[in-house]
Amino acid sequence: MQNQFNTAQLRKTVLDMAWHGKTVHIGCAFSIIELLAVLHRNxxxxxxxxxxxxxxxxxxxxxxxxxxxxxxCMLERGWLSEKDVTGYFADGSNLKGLSDSRVPGLEVTSGSLGHGFSVGVGMAMGAKLNGSDQKVYAVVGDGEINEGPIWEGALFAAHHQLKNFMVIVDENGFQAMGTTDEVLALGSIAEKLSSFGFETVAIDGHDEQAIDMAVKALWASTSSQPKAIVAKTVKGKGVSFMEHNNMWHYTRLNEETYAQACAEVLDGVQ
Incomplete structure (x- = not known):
């Protein structure tokens, strides 16, 4: 497992999909690469x-x-093939630009932001009622925390002591139309989640060891509280001209930017 879910290779796969599919949302995929890699690996x-x-x-x-x-990550697991990557967005492809629960490996249909969190809370409640040891991880963006369902779900999770639920916040500071501070200032996300009854830690979201330790520590806790990790990240992480550049929320690759981005991320592929 040591070389599985290599984050440079994962970024290269994202670039290949975006290039073949002529699609967008590269920057917001790059900010969660390390988070997903650690979850899948460990x-x-x-x-x-x-x-x-x-x-x-x-x-x-x-x-x-x-x-x-x-x-x-699904390609690394063998759930997808190289054909899925090169055929992304082509006629007949089952893979969409948003999470779709009809694809094995994607648990919910999400894209209407703020709703996936509450679906995850419902899953955690179901697992608790069934006496299952299943754990539920919900990855949310800091921009979607603007949405009311996030906080309704947080209250519900704390009230029902859903200690099997962990929210991971991708705090990259941006959303589609600007910075989170410009659109709706969030203040301290960690303090907010703590005040809503979550056992909360804040970490560097690109430090794989820190991510792993935080997940282990929260699950090892004897607290009955739901769990939260606030991960400080960089939108577009791994490609110099994409980092902190919100134009890469909706910008498509051309031959030059694809080649340059691939060259940068391939430096980290072993």
Whole structure:
């Protein structure tokens, strides 16, 4: 497993999908690469590596527009093929630009932001009622925290002591139309989640060791509180001209930018 989910290779897969599909949302996929890599490598449980295995852990990609990062991990697991990558958005492709629950490996249909979080809370409640040891991870963007369903779900999770639920916030500071501070200032996300009854830690979202330690520590806690990781990230992480550049939320690659981006990320492929 040591070389599986290599983050440079995952970014290369995202670039290949975006290039072949002539599509967008590269920057917001890059900011969650390390988070998903660590979850897939060390924490998510799938019996026999089956994405539909009964009793599996759930990964809810509430920020469904970052789905290419999940597709890259699904390719590593063998759930997707190279043909899926090169045929992204081509006629007959089952893969969409947003998370779609009809694709094994994607637990919810998300893209209408703020809703995936509450779906994940419902999954956690169901697992608790069933006496299951399943864990539910919900990855949300800091921009979608503007949405009311996030906080309704947070209150519900805390009230019902859903200690099997973990939200991971991709705090990259941007949303589609600007910075989060410009659109709707969030203040301290960690403090907000703590005040809503979550056991919360804040980390560097690109430090794989820190991510792993935070996940382990929260699950090891004896607290009955739901869990939260606020991960400080860089939108467009890994490609110099994409980092902190919100134009890459909706910009498509051309031959020059594709070649330059691939050259940068391939430096990290072993």
């Amino acid at each position: 924490h998510l449980r799938f019996a026999n590596n089956n994405p539909l295995a009964e009793g599996r852990d759930y990964l809810v990609l509430s920020k469904g527009h970052g789905v290419m990062a999940q597709y890259a």
